[in-house]
Amino acid sequence: MAESIEWVEKYRPQSLTDIVGNKKSVVDMREWAQSWLSGTPEKRAIILHGPAGVGKTSAAHALARDLDWETIELNASDQRTAGVIERVAGSASKMSSLTGTTAKRLIILDEADNIHGNADRGGARAIGGIIKNTDQPIVLIANDLYGLTPSVRSLCIELKFNSVQGRSMIPAMKRICVEEKIMCGVGVLEKLAESAGGDLRSAIKDLQAVATGRDEIHIEDIATSERDTKESIFKVLGKIFKSTDPKKALEATYGLDETPENLIHWIDENLPLQYGTEEGTQEDLITGYEYLAKADRYLGRVRKRQSYRLWRYAGALMTCGTVVSKTHVGRGFTKYQPPSFWRKMGQLRAKRDMRDNIASKIADHANKSMRYSRTDLAHLYGRMLEENEYAADVTFDLELSIDEMVYLTGKKKVTKDIQRIHDLAQAKRRSLGRDEGKAFFEKKPKKQTPDKKQMDLTQIINSTPQEDKVEKKETENVPPVKKSASKAKPQKTLFDF
Ligand SMILES: Nc1ncnc2c1ncn2[C@@H]1O[C@H](COP(=O)(O)OP(=O)(O)OP(=O)(O)O)[C@@H](O)[C@H]1O
Incomplete structure (x- = not known):
């Protein structure tokens, strides 16, 4: 009989030999680790990237276990500002291991593609610095390789973990x-x-x-359990909206795999669909929302005090409250909707990720801070994408995807011009024999004299309004670049939302 401990943890691979699939990446991981045993390898970090649940984190821990290395892990739930990363991973990367000087300490940075959220605080930049100087092996784990800055990627061996067959x-x-x-x-x-x-x-x-x-x-058990999970929320909503017995409605929520935090969004979304369609049910709708507001107050208290016992009051208020607020039961069929709030949050998150990705590329290109790149440079790069002279070079240098170009130019969809410029950049990439991931890193070193076009781009960038004092400090070591006579006017940036 099954017990309650999670099998994914109970059966987590203990050794690299237990990792299913992805043999090539596992072999490469082992080789890279071996190279640490005979000195400091050229690439001091590896990135394990690929979809969720395919064994990346397990492989990193299994490698450490196979070699008897300690591990230090910084995952997404930790505060990963530059300071914290430097303090934890930075000092770990320099200190000799607790168990002796020869054994290594594997530094594992999970969800490394999510450090962008902290990029303003320099998280991504700090990682680059640590990798360059570390004398301990580092594993970065990411779902999206392109969520890591090009400069970090250039310091690592990229190992792909594919879906398990x-x-x-x-x-x-x-x-x-x-x-x-x-x-x-x-x-x-x-x-x-x-x-x-x-x-x-x-x-x-x-x-x-x-x-x-x-x-x-048996096979029928799977079919039923699939149907159960899919139908459950809709069944429960039916009970809440159609039944007149508050106790039954409340009991129906007990078997639901949703927290009251989620359930309230479902009820909120569907309350007007159910009560709003019936003649003379406006009062029901108002009373229903009053109960939801009360339930929400309890949820607020749960969040504030972390007192999950209060969930039961929130749950009772939202379900029983909705049941008792109806004066008559609607008979017709209602198609319930998932909360639109979630969809909007998802869109907002995607937009923010894209904004941060682009800002990170610009920051690397212009050697400026993330914040300055996002607030002051992004619109200039957007304008350069509309200038025939620079557009393809900018696209090439920044490795912009077509969606990023649309975003940067503020257009609503892919225009013919955007497509043409994107194709030109791709052609340039092909003609130089570079694959997409390498183009950026192979740029000329900064100290070389920039060519004419690069000079022009840099002049445009430096003709923007002055950065604030903090930003200036950050860029003190950047060689001065001649200011252009025509100062670009400050304007509302595309990133101001
Ligand atoms: N290739 C694999 N071989 C063996 N077990 C695996 C494999 N992939 C996943 N698992 C199982 O799934 C669990 C989760 O895997 P793991 O955390 O390593 O995935 P991941 O790729 O790091 O996912 P995420 O990107 O979501 O962190 C493991 O504890 C293990 O039980």
Whole structure:
């Protein structure tokens, strides 16, 4: 019978030999680690990148375990400002290991592509500095390779972890079933592997979910449990909106895999769809929202005091409150919607990520701070993309994707001009025999005399309004560049939202 400990943790690979799939990257990891045993390798860090749940974090820890290395991990939940990264990883990268001078200490930076959020505080920049000087091996883990700054990438060996193939997942799941004494019917593991879409963590989680409370699993169990999870929230909403019994509605939420924080968004989104469509139900709608407001106050207290016991009051207010606020029960069919709030948050997050990505590229290109690049330089680069003379070079130098070009120019969609410029940059990349990821790093070193076009670009950048004092300090060591006579007027930047 299944127990409550998470199988993904219980069966986390202990050695690199336990990692399923991605053999080439695993071999390369091992070789890189070996090179540390005979001195300091040219590339002191590796980036393990690829989709979620394919074994990147496990591989990093397994490598350390295989070699008897200590690990120091900084993950996304830690405050990863430049100061913290330097303090934790920086000092670790210099200190001799606690267990003796020869053993290494593996520094693992999880979700390294998410350090952009902290980029203004120099997180990404600090990593570059640490990698250059470290005498301890560093592993960066990222879902999106391009979420790392080009300068950091140029210092690392990039190792891709691909989705795990279904047929490779099956033996791993079989081993778990044997350990857990679960009998599996024909096609069960194949079906779980297939629906996991290459994410072995999901497959194992699904296996545990379906095996909970069973000694045997059959293919019908999977079909039912799939339907259960998909239907549950809609079923519960039906009970809340259609039933007149508050107790039943509340009980229905107990089996739901949603927190009250999420449930309130579902009710909020669908309350007007349900009560607003019926004649004379406006009062119901108002009373319903009054209950939701009360529930929300409790959720606020939970957040503030971290007192999760209050969830039960919030849950009761939002479900029972919605039930008792209706004066008559609607009969018709209502198509419930997922909360639009989530969609908007997702869009906003994507927009912010893109903004930070672009700002990071500009910061590297212009050798300026992230903040200055975002607030003052971005619109200039956007304008350069509209100047035939510079557009293709800027696109090439910054490795801009077509979406980033659309964003930077403030256009709503890909125009013919954007497409043409993007194609020109690609052609230049091909003619120089560079793949996309390498173009930027192979630029001329900064001290060389810039060519005419580079001079022009730098002049335009330096003709922007003065940076504030902090920014100036950061760029004190940058060689002075002649100011252009025509000063660009300050204007609202594309990034001001
Ligand atoms: N290739 C694999 N070999 C063996 N087990 C794996 C593999 N991939 C995932 N798993 C299982 O899934 C769990 C999660 O894997 P892991 O945290 O290493 O994934 P990840 O690629 O780092 O994901 P994320 O990007 O979300 O952090 C592991 O504890 C293990 O049980």
